[in-house]
Amino acid sequence: MAIRSQFKKISIIGAGSWGTSIALTIAETYPDITIYMWAYEKNVVSSINSRHENIQFLPNVILPTNIRATGSIREAVSDSDVILISTPSKVIPDIAQRIHKHLDPKSHVGFLTKGFCKYQDEVLTISQTIGKIIPELKDRVVAIYGPSHAEEVSLHYHTCLNVAGKNVTSRKIFIHFLSSHSIQCRETDDIIGVEMGGTLKNPAAIAAGMISVLPNCGDNLSGALISEALKEMLKIGRLFNVRDETIIDISGLGDLVATALSDHSRNRRFGKDIGLQIIEKGNALRFIDRVLLRFKPQFVLEKMSENLHYLAEGAYAIEPLIELAEANGISIPVYRSLYEVLLNKKDPSLLIETIKNPDKFEEIYRRTKIQISDKKKGLENVGGRAFRSIIEGRVLSSFIAADGSSSDTPIPLESVINNINELRNQSSLYGSSVEENKRLNAITDKNYEKPLKRLINHYVDDVADLYTVFFNRTGMIILSFLRVINRLSGNGGILDISGDVDQIRNLSDMGNPLYVCSYSSISDLFILIFSIKKARLPFPRFMVDSDKVKTSLEKMAIKLMGGFIIDASKINNIVYREVVKQYLSTLTENGVPFLYFPEIAHKTSVQNAIGADSFYSMISDIIFRHTVEILLIPMELSYASSMDESILSLMALRKHMSRSAMINFSEPAFLSEFTKETESITTLGEKVQKIWKRDKKIFPHVMVSKILQDNNFEIELKQLESASYKYFRILQVSPPSKMKKFLNAGVNSLKKEKTIIKENGMLKVLKRMEVENYAALLLK
Structure with missing residues (x-):
C-alpha cells in the first residue's frame, strides 16, 4: 500500500500492442493512478484519448479512462517516478536520450522491449544502453520479459513474467504494479540473462515461421529448430556470464516456445510472410493488370512495388547477434543460416539443412545459391x-x-x-x-x-x-x-x-x-x-x-x-x-x-x-x-x-x-x-x-592485314598460317577450325580490292593506308 500511495503517475513510452496491454493491466488494477502513454503516431494519440481504444495496434479492446495518450515525451515523463519503455529496440538510444532531458534522477525505469542496440559502435543489451545514456539511474533499470502475447494479456489470460534488475526496490515497484489475478511475476537479479533469453528467441521464432510454410516442413522440424536454437542461446548467454537456468526459464525457453509456435507472435508472422514471399513466384501480370497497364501504367507498377516492410526490423534484430558471435568466435549455425536467408537472400534450403545438421553448416553454405x-x-x-x-x-x-x-x-x-x-x-x-x-x-x-x-x-x-x-x-x-x-x-x-x-x-x-x-x-x-x-x-x-x-x-x-x-x-x-x-x-x-x-x-x-x-x-x-x-x-x-x-x-x-x-x-x-x-x-x-576475347569473330582480311602490317607489308605465303595462329594466341581468341580456308578468303578479298598482290610466293601490299585501317579493326 505504501508503494501505491507513493506514485500517482506512471509513464509508458511506446503505444504498440504490448505497451498498451501493460497500460490496461495497471490502469484496471489502479484506477486512481494516471497512466500517461507516449505514442509516435498522431492517430494513436487521438484514438486513445477520444475513443479509449488503440485502433491501430490493439483494436477492439476498451481502455480505462485513466489512460491518457500524448505525443510529447516531456508531458509523458515529467513528474513521473515509474517509467516503462516499450518502443522498438532500434530507437531505444534516441528515446533514452529524449527521456533523459526530463527524467527525475530518482526515477525507476523498466522496459518491455526485446532486442540488441547498436550504440557508439557497440552491440549492447537494452539495460546496458539505457545505463550508458542515463548513468544516474545506476541499477534502477528493470527488464520485464517472458512469454506474453499482448492479445492474451489484454484478455486477462494467465501469464508469467520475469522482473529482473539489480536493484531490489526497483524490482518490487514493478512487481507491485504488474501483478494481477492473471499475471504472476517472478523476481530475479540476472537482468542480462533475462534479456539474453528474450532477445535470442526472436530470430528462432522468425525461423519457425519461415519453415512453417516451406514445402515438406512441419512440427518435426520445428521441434529440432527449438532444440538447436536453445543450444545456441546458451552459448551466447555464457559469453555474457549469465546463468543457464535463466536461459531455460520463462524468459528464455518459455518465451522461445510461445513465440516460435504461436500465430500471435509478430516474429513468427514475419517469418511466415518471408517464407510465402519466397515460395510464391507468380510474377506474371493478371489479365486486369495487363488491361490497366495500357491506360494507367503507374498505378499498376506502384501496386506491384508494394511489399513487406518487416525486413528492416528483422535484419536489425539479427545483425548484432551475428556480429557478437563472430567477434567472439562462437559458432551459431542456425542463427547464421537465418541471417544468410534474410539478409543475403540465400535459398531457404540452407536454413532447413542447417537445422537438420548444424555441424555441416559451412559445407551446406558453400553449395547454396541465393533464392x-x-x-x-x-x-x-x-x-x-x-x-x-x-x-x-x-x-x-x-x-x-x-x-x-x-x-x-x-x-x-x-x-x-x-x-x-x-x-x-x-x-x-x-x-x-x-x-x-x-x-x-x-x-x-x-x-x-x-x-x-x-x-x-x-x-x-x-x-x-x-x-x-x-x-x-x-x-x-x-x-x-x-x-x-x-x-x-x-x-x-x-x-x-x-x-x-x-x-x-x-x-x-x-x-x-x-x-x-x-x-x-x-x-x-x-x-x-x-x-x-x-x-x-x-x-x-x-x-x-x-x-x-x-x-x-x-x-x-x-x-x-x-x-x-x-x-x-x-x-x-x-x-x-x-x-x-x-x-x-x-x-x-x-x-x-x-x-x-x-x-x-x-x-x-x-x-x-x-x-x-x-x-x-x-x-x-x-x-x-x-x-x-x-x-x-x-x-x-x-x-x-x-x-x-x-x-x-x-x-x-x-x-x-x-x-x-x-x-x-x-x-x-x-x-x-x-x-x-x-x-x-x-x-x-x-x-x-x-568471353569477349575468346568468342570474338575476326574477318579474314582483317587478320591478313594485321600480319602484313607487322611484317613490313609483305610476307611469304607459307609463313601466313603460323603467323595467324600466333595472333589468335596473343588475342586469346579461338582460331577457326579451317585456318587455310579462312586465310584464303582474306587474301582473295584483299586481292579483289587490289589492296595486295601475290608475287613469287609472296604477299605484297599495294595500298598501305587501307591495310592499316583494316589492321586497326583487330584491336577494336
Missing part, C-alpha cells in the same frame, strides 16, 4: 518513364530516411548537400539548363526535401526511355529499309549473326536478359539492336551518350525506340548518378531487358561511377536485393571496314547500316550461379572480358 523469384512478365513493353514514382522514391530514400533524417541511408544527406555545393563552384560541372540550375540552387542544408524531389523528377525525365511498341517497330523498319537501300545500290554489306540464339530465346523466359557488349562507337548501338531484333530475342532498352544526340528531335526518337540517355557532364553529380543506378535497377527488377556497355568508361567520359566495376556491383545489388534472376548475354561485334563513327545523323546511320559486320551471341549465364561462395559476382567483369 530466386520467377521473372516478372508483362512489363517488357512499358516505357521507362512509367516507373518514375518508383525510381524517385528509391532515389530519395537513398538520401533521406522516412523520419526526414539521413541516419540509416546508403548515401548521407550531408554528402549530397556538399556535393551540390562543390558543383556550384565548378560551373562546367553544374546544371546544363536553366531549369536544372534553378532546382539545384533551391537545395540547401535547411531546405532540401521538396527541392531534392523536384531535381530527381527532372533527372528521371532526362534519363528514362519513352519506349512504345509502335515507335520501336517503326525504328526497326527504318533500319531494315536502310540496309535494303544499301544492298540495292550495291553498298550493302553482310550481317552475320552467330551463337545459339534458340537457347537464349528459351532461357530468357527464366531470367531477365542483360546484354553486355564491348564499346567502340555510337554506330555499334544500331547494329547491335538491329541484330537482337533480327534474331527474335527480347528487345532491350539501350544506353546512348548524350554527346552523340545533337537535337531534341533525335533525343525524342531515340527514347521512343527504347533508348535511355546518359549525360557525361553529370557523372560527378551524386543525385544524377543515383537516378541512373535506380533506373537500371528498376528495369531489371521488373523484367525489362537492357543493353549495356560496361567498359564505356574507358572509351568515353561517361560514367566514372557506372563503369565496369560499378556496373557489376550494381547488378550484384539488384540480384541480392530483389532476388531476380538475370540472364547475362555477352555479345561480340566485329566490322569488316572502318569509318567515321563519331556522329549520329540519318546519312551517317545509312553508312553505318551498310557495313559488313559479324555479331556473336556467346553462351548465356544465369547470374544466380555466381552467388555461391565458390563463385563471386565481383569477378564477372573479368569473366566477361575473357
Whole structure:
C-alpha cells in the first residue's frame, strides 16, 4: 500500500500492442493512478484519448479512462517516478536520450522491449544502453520479459513474467504494479540473462515461421529448430556470464516456445510472410493488370512495388547477434543460416539443412545459391518513364530516411548537400539548363526535401526511355529499309549473326536478359539492336551518350525506340548518378531487358561511377536485393571496314547500316550461379572480358592485314598460317577450325580490292593506308 500511495503517475513510452496491454493491466488494477502513454503516431494519440481504444495496434479492446495518450515525451515523463519503455529496440538510444532531458534522477525505469542496440559502435543489451545514456539511474533499470502475447494479456489470460534488475526496490515497484489475478511475476537479479533469453528467441521464432510454410516442413522440424536454437542461446548467454537456468526459464525457453509456435507472435508472422514471399513466384501480370497497364501504367507498377516492410526490423534484430558471435568466435549455425536467408537472400534450403545438421553448416553454405523469384512478365513493353514514382522514391530514400533524417541511408544527406555545393563552384560541372540550375540552387542544408524531389523528377525525365511498341517497330523498319537501300545500290554489306540464339530465346523466359557488349562507337548501338531484333530475342532498352544526340528531335526518337540517355557532364553529380543506378535497377527488377556497355568508361567520359566495376556491383545489388534472376548475354561485334563513327545523323546511320559486320551471341549465364561462395559476382567483369576475347569473330582480311602490317607489308605465303595462329594466341581468341580456308578468303578479298598482290610466293601490299585501317579493326 505504501508503494501505491507513493506514485500517482506512471509513464509508458511506446503505444504498440504490448505497451498498451501493460497500460490496461495497471490502469484496471489502479484506477486512481494516471497512466500517461507516449505514442509516435498522431492517430494513436487521438484514438486513445477520444475513443479509449488503440485502433491501430490493439483494436477492439476498451481502455480505462485513466489512460491518457500524448505525443510529447516531456508531458509523458515529467513528474513521473515509474517509467516503462516499450518502443522498438532500434530507437531505444534516441528515446533514452529524449527521456533523459526530463527524467527525475530518482526515477525507476523498466522496459518491455526485446532486442540488441547498436550504440557508439557497440552491440549492447537494452539495460546496458539505457545505463550508458542515463548513468544516474545506476541499477534502477528493470527488464520485464517472458512469454506474453499482448492479445492474451489484454484478455486477462494467465501469464508469467520475469522482473529482473539489480536493484531490489526497483524490482518490487514493478512487481507491485504488474501483478494481477492473471499475471504472476517472478523476481530475479540476472537482468542480462533475462534479456539474453528474450532477445535470442526472436530470430528462432522468425525461423519457425519461415519453415512453417516451406514445402515438406512441419512440427518435426520445428521441434529440432527449438532444440538447436536453445543450444545456441546458451552459448551466447555464457559469453555474457549469465546463468543457464535463466536461459531455460520463462524468459528464455518459455518465451522461445510461445513465440516460435504461436500465430500471435509478430516474429513468427514475419517469418511466415518471408517464407510465402519466397515460395510464391507468380510474377506474371493478371489479365486486369495487363488491361490497366495500357491506360494507367503507374498505378499498376506502384501496386506491384508494394511489399513487406518487416525486413528492416528483422535484419536489425539479427545483425548484432551475428556480429557478437563472430567477434567472439562462437559458432551459431542456425542463427547464421537465418541471417544468410534474410539478409543475403540465400535459398531457404540452407536454413532447413542447417537445422537438420548444424555441424555441416559451412559445407551446406558453400553449395547454396541465393533464392530466386520467377521473372516478372508483362512489363517488357512499358516505357521507362512509367516507373518514375518508383525510381524517385528509391532515389530519395537513398538520401533521406522516412523520419526526414539521413541516419540509416546508403548515401548521407550531408554528402549530397556538399556535393551540390562543390558543383556550384565548378560551373562546367553544374546544371546544363536553366531549369536544372534553378532546382539545384533551391537545395540547401535547411531546405532540401521538396527541392531534392523536384531535381530527381527532372533527372528521371532526362534519363528514362519513352519506349512504345509502335515507335520501336517503326525504328526497326527504318533500319531494315536502310540496309535494303544499301544492298540495292550495291553498298550493302553482310550481317552475320552467330551463337545459339534458340537457347537464349528459351532461357530468357527464366531470367531477365542483360546484354553486355564491348564499346567502340555510337554506330555499334544500331547494329547491335538491329541484330537482337533480327534474331527474335527480347528487345532491350539501350544506353546512348548524350554527346552523340545533337537535337531534341533525335533525343525524342531515340527514347521512343527504347533508348535511355546518359549525360557525361553529370557523372560527378551524386543525385544524377543515383537516378541512373535506380533506373537500371528498376528495369531489371521488373523484367525489362537492357543493353549495356560496361567498359564505356574507358572509351568515353561517361560514367566514372557506372563503369565496369560499378556496373557489376550494381547488378550484384539488384540480384541480392530483389532476388531476380538475370540472364547475362555477352555479345561480340566485329566490322569488316572502318569509318567515321563519331556522329549520329540519318546519312551517317545509312553508312553505318551498310557495313559488313559479324555479331556473336556467346553462351548465356544465369547470374544466380555466381552467388555461391565458390563463385563471386565481383569477378564477372573479368569473366566477361575473357568471353569477349575468346568468342570474338575476326574477318579474314582483317587478320591478313594485321600480319602484313607487322611484317613490313609483305610476307611469304607459307609463313601466313603460323603467323595467324600466333595472333589468335596473343588475342586469346579461338582460331577457326579451317585456318587455310579462312586465310584464303582474306587474301582473295584483299586481292579483289587490289589492296595486295601475290608475287613469287609472296604477299605484297599495294595500298598501305587501307591495310592499316583494316589492321586497326583487330584491336577494336
